[in-house]
Amino acid sequence: xxxxxxxxxxxxxxxxxVFFLLLLLLPRPAAASALATFAMAKADETTIxxxxxxSASSQDLVDLNCTAAGGDHERQETYPSxxxxxxxxxxEDFLCAVGxxxxxxxxxxxxxxxxxxxxxxxxxxxxxxxxxxLDSSGYRVCGVLATGELHCWRWRGVAIPAALRxxxxxxxxxxxxxxxxxxxxxxxxxxxxxxxxxxxxxRAAPRGGSYDVVAASGQRACALSTGGAISCWGSxxxxxxxxxxxxxxxxxxxxVCGLRTNxxxxxxxxxxxxxxxVLAGFQYIDxxxxxxxxxxxLMANYSLVCWGGHEFNATNRLVFPRxxxxxxxxxxxCQCGVLPGSASLCAGERCICVDCAxxxxxxxxxxxALPSGKNSARRKAIIWVAVAAGAFLLLAVAFQLALFLWxxxxxxxxxxxxxLGALQSLxxxxxxxxxxxxxxxxxxxxxxxxxxxxxxGFDDERRIGSGSFGSVYRGTLPDGRVVxxxxxxxxATKSSSSTARPARRRDRETAFNSELIALxxxxxxxxxxLLGCCAQSGERVxxxxxxxxxxxHDQLHDRSPMAAPVMxxxxxxxxxxxxxxxxxxxxxxAVPPIIHRDVKSANILLDDSWTAKIADFGLSSVLEPAGDCxxxxxxxxxxxxxxxxQTIYTGGTVGYMDPEYYRLQHLTDKSDVYSFGVVLLELMxxxxxxxxxxxxxxxxxxxxxxxxxxLADDVARVLDPRxxxxxxxxxxxxxxxxxxxxxxxxxxxxDRPSMTEVVDALxxxxxxxxxxxxxxSVTARRVxxxxxxxxxxxxxxx
Numbered sequence: 183x184x185x186x187x188x189x190x191x192x193x194x195x196x197x198x199x200v201f202f203l204l205l206l207l208l209p210r211p212a213a214a215s216a217l218a219t220f221a222m223a224k225a226d227e228t229t230i231x232x233x234x235x236x237s238a239s240s241q242d243l244v245d246l247n248c249t250a251a252g253g254d255h256e257r258q259e260t261y262p263s264x265x266x267x268x269x270x271x272x273x274e275d276f277l278c279a280v281g282x283x284x285x286x287x288x289x290x291x292x293x294x295x296x297x298x299x300x301x302x303x304x305x306x307x308x309x310x311x312x313x314x315x316l317d318s319s320g321y322r323v324c325g326v327l328a329t330g331e332l333h334c335w336r337w338r339g340v341a342i343p344a345a346l347r348x349x350x351x352x353x354x355x356x357x358x359x360x361x362x363x364x365x366x367x368x369x370x371x372x373x374x375x376x377x378x379x380x381x382x383x384x385r386a387a388p389r390g391g392s393y394d395v396v397a398a399s400g401q402r403a404c405a406l407s408t409g410g411a412i413s414c415w416g417s418x419x420x421x422x423x424x425x426x427x428x429x430x431x432x433x434x435x436x437x438v439c440g441l442r443t444n445x446x447x448x449x450x451x452x453x454x455x456x457x458x459x460v461l462a463g464f465q466y467i468d469x470x471x472x473x474x475x476x477x478x479x480l481m482a483n484y485s486l487v488c489w490g491g492h493e494f495n496a497t498n499r500l501v502f503p504r505x506x507x508x509x510x511x512x513x514x515x516c517q518c519g520v521l522p523g524s525a526s527l528c529a530g531e532r533c534i535c536v537d538c539a540x541x542x543x544x545x546x547x548x549x550x551a552l553p554s555g556k557n558s559a560r561r562k563a564i565i566w567v568a569v570a571a572g573a574f575l576l577l578a579v580a581f582q583l584a585l586f587l588w589x590x591x592x593x594x595x596x597x598x599x600x601x602l603g604a605l606q607s608l609x610x611x612x613x614x615x616x617x618x619x620x621x622x623x624x625x626x627x628x629x630x631x632x633x634x635x636x637x638x639g640f641d642d643e644r645r646i647g648s649g650s651f652g653s654v655y656r657g658t659l660p661d662g663r664v665v666x667x668x669x670x671x672x673x674a675t676k677s678s679s680s681t682a683r684p685a686r687r688r689d690r691e692t693a694f695n696s697e698l699i700a701l702x703x704x705x706x707x708x709x710x711x712l713l714g715c716c717a718q719s720g721e722r723v724x725x726x727x728x729x730x731x732x733x734x735h736d737q738l739h740d741r742s743p744m745a746a747p748v749m750x751x752x753x754x755x756x757x758x759x760x761x762x763x764x765x766x767x768x769x770x771x772a773v774p775p776i777i778h779r780d781v782k783s784a785n786i787l788l789d790d791s792w793t794a795k796i797a798d799f800g801l802s803s804v805l806e807p808a809g810d811c812x813x814x815x816x817x818x819x820x821x822x823x824x825x826x827x828q829t830i831y832t833g834g835t836v837g838y839m840d841p842e843y844y845r846l847q848h849l850t851d852k853s854d855v856y857s858f859g860v861v862l863l864e865l866m867x868x869x870x871x872x873x874x875x876x877x878x879x880x881x882x883x884x885x886x887x888x889x890x891x892x893l894a895d896d897v898a899r900v901l902d903p904r905x906x907x908x909x910x911x912x913x914x915x916x917x918x919x920x921x922x923x924x925x926x927x928x929x930x931x932x933d934r935p936s937m938t939e940v941v942d943a944l945x946x947x948x949x950x951x952x953x954x955x956x957x958x959s960v961t962a963r964r965v966x967x968x969x970x971x972x973x974x975x976x977x978x979x980x
Contacts, residue, residue: 216315216326216350216395217280219506220479220486222472223272225250225297229475229493232277233486233505234267236527246270246279248297249501266529268509271318272472278323279304280313288312292325292335307335319353319398326351332360339376346372354398354416357383361393361405371396371405383416399433399471406431410443420450429537434471434490441469445481455490460660461499465626467507467521467537479507482626482713483663483727484523500662508534526707626714630721633657633667640669647733649798651693656728665713666729670694670722693800694722700768700776700799708764710787710797729795731788734761734861738783739870747792749905751912752951754865755919759944760794761786765858766937768796769851777803777849781857782838782871783864801833803849837871837883842931852931858940859926863888866920868902885927892920915950918943 220233232248244266267281268290275298283289290312293304308325315326324334330347334340340358348360357375370393373384383401391413395406402416411426420438430441437451445465449456455474456462465481475491486502488494507521510528516535524534636657637644644655652670659665670690701712701724714725731737734757737748747753768776778785779801787797834840840856843849863884864871874881888900897920901908908916922943928934935943 216317217269217313217509218316218468218470219268219270219508220468220470220477220502221270221272221277221318222470222475222477223275223277223297224472225275229472229491230272230277230297231477231486231488231501232270232272233502234270235502235505244506247502248277266510269313269316271316271323273318273323274321276318276321276323278307278316278318280308280316280325283309285309308333315349315351317351317353317398320355322353322358324351324353324358326360330363332358334358340374341376342374348372350394350396352396352398352403354383354403355400357398357401357403359383359387359396359398359403359405361396373403386415388413388415395430397431397433397438400435402433404431404433404438412440414438422450425450430469432469432471432476434476435473439469439471439476439478441466441478447478449476457489458496458499461487461489464661477501479505480661482661485661485663487661506534510534520705523705523711525705626725628714628716628723628725630716630718630723632660633669633716633723633725635660636665637667649697649800651690651697651722651800657725663713664728666726668724668726690722694724696802697724697799700802704768704772704776704799706764706767706771707793708760708795709767710795726797727789729787729797730790731792733784734786734788734794734865735783737788738864738868744904745792751905751908751916752948753792755915755944755948755951757786757788757792757794758862758865758919759941759948761796761861762858762937762941762944764794764796765854766941768802769854769937775851777851778854778857779803779833779849780835780838781854781861782835783861784835786861840931841929850931851937852934855926855934855937855940856931858937859923859934860885862919862923862926863900866897866902866916866923867900868904888920889924889927892924909951912951915947918950919947922947 220231223230223232228250230248230250232246235245235247237243237245246267267279269280271278271280275296277295277297278292279295280290280292283291285291286309289310290308291306292308292313294307295304310327312328313325314328317324322334322337324332324337326332326348330349331344332342332346332348332351334342334353342358346360347363349363350361352359357373359371359373362370362372368389370391371387373387375381375384383398383403387403388405392408393405393413394408397404400417402414402419404412404414404420404422406412406428409426410428411424412422412428412431414420414422422438425440427442427444428440429443432439432441434451434454437449437454439447439449439454439456441447445467446463447457447466447469455476457476457478466478467481467484469476469478471477473491475488475493477486477488479486484504484507485500486505487499488501489499506527507524510524510532511534513520513525513533516533518538519536521534521536525532528534634640636659637655640653640655644657645653646656646666647654649668652668655667655669657665657667670693698712698715701709704712710729711727712724713727716723716725731745737744741748743749747757765778765781768778776799778796778799780798781796785796785798787795789795834843834853834857838857838860840853843853843856860871863869867884867888869884869887871884872881873884891897891899895917897917898913900920901916922935922940925933925935926940
């Protein structure tokens, strides 16, 4: 990754002072839950890697997959999921998975698979309160309950005082160590064992200090202080005491790999495997070890990669293209922010939290640690340090306020300098994050050389489409990810006038910035994921996840024969519902709301599972949507609510553009509703938005052709003849969707439904296409009306 540009010394001093002030004022929060969503085990001398993958069948479940890493992943098992697992642990010939219990509310169970035999039905080894930490080694596994008790399974003879409460646990060879909750300064870590070989690891645990991470392997263990410093003890322990700036540790047979607070990985020890060059510069979320092998979750796309030992080589470092990067928890429980895109991986109002250890990249200086003594002396020392630091910072800030204007003038005077810094300023930080790099970041920064190599120099044969400000290419990054790369193009040709060229360049820059800002704020499974960007040497490039099945427009109009999901009415309604949910997220849940302004079938992409995703935000605007539409006036005079909104230049695509928006040039969220209504009509009819129909000489818009037939209760006349005739249930649902589309393209914006109402209507229409009974004793009589307010009428048949 390209290092950030160098700032002039006075500017760098100003930024350092501000950041140092934040470090003094903001203490490091407590560590996040120590539950891993991938595990490494051993079976027949083969490393087995297991992970929780987003389920392809239901968002409420996960897929538990395991693969043998020896050679070419020749053995792979998929364990059926009957409920959403949340954590894994592996050891010698076993795998454990923890998830909510179906037998008891507010409880979890732990299931045990024997990997030495053919995988079969698991055994339940635990049913009780939730776990906050889990670790394993050899054939033993231990966990910390939500109540703080430390329990171990398949381990007889280990004695752990029942009165102690713990927050973290690590299991070694014949011993277990835990970080004691609210411990005294002399015993922050307690270790227990029943084997004489591990007594050194038990006796040599650190005395004094404060810790929140512990790891173990063999007869040694290491811990991280709350300031990120490493302490190791036991037989052949790594000589790392005092090394600072780490958030997680993984101990292997030959050494240790540490995950830094900036997301990168560094490994220590003679003979320990280090991340190969192709993986060395990336940022990670978690890291684990098994023997000489290490695995970690990439921050960029949540893929699981491994290295080390004889199992992993250049051909099989990528184990799973995507895993859950952490347990799904209520969003309100995230103290330090939400991982980008994680809300789309979890069911309900749940997400995956950023580990608090990543919040501050710079460790607190050792000088800030005060010597122990009486409480009064300690308080006095704290006061004096605070007063001295405050006085110093006030003087420094006062001095550098004058330097700030000089820095800004100098930076403005440099034509095109520091483009990456300007780019970072466009990206809003995530909740709880104070920076735009690291695991709380929004996008990754790519060099222009990397993207040129990924697209073979932006070769025309790699071109797969175009967007609002440039061409889109299919590319392959050095780590093997297949991505879509949109490169801004300057359409101001030599023949353009001298006044037109700067304006077109400004339009290109505006479109690039709009898309970057909008997608940096977006976090939904029905919105295309922005992976990275590049602003270098005058180039503007954005990198997205690659959509295997292209655009909805191509599937409807340019593919012959059409794919199966587009050849069924239920499939088309499913695509419409996914796109509607993406737009609803932008209007209702994004902060601030986002108006797309160019909703059309060409901007609805389809991934390999035919999930619809909204794309191309080059024309989007971030502003407040229209509020109450009652008593807002009539005619050509804009209503008061609209008058308060920012007037911007009209943008969109002919045929999809809201006529009211075009006439009044005042943007509201109902403009997107109109465009989506056109897409619904396009899906129902299979017609292009503007084409020549049999009864007309001049081309007509699909709205002009379809809406009169729909309002005359003759929906069948506008249905796509290429599809099979709808069943009675489908015909009823399509008639309902036709009325919904007619409402969406109504001439008055305030009379159109909101996107939340559109989503609700499509959900009920999709449910109505199914002939399956709701239950054995209840029959659903589907009542679909234009109002969108009726629900299913359930009548008990018994």
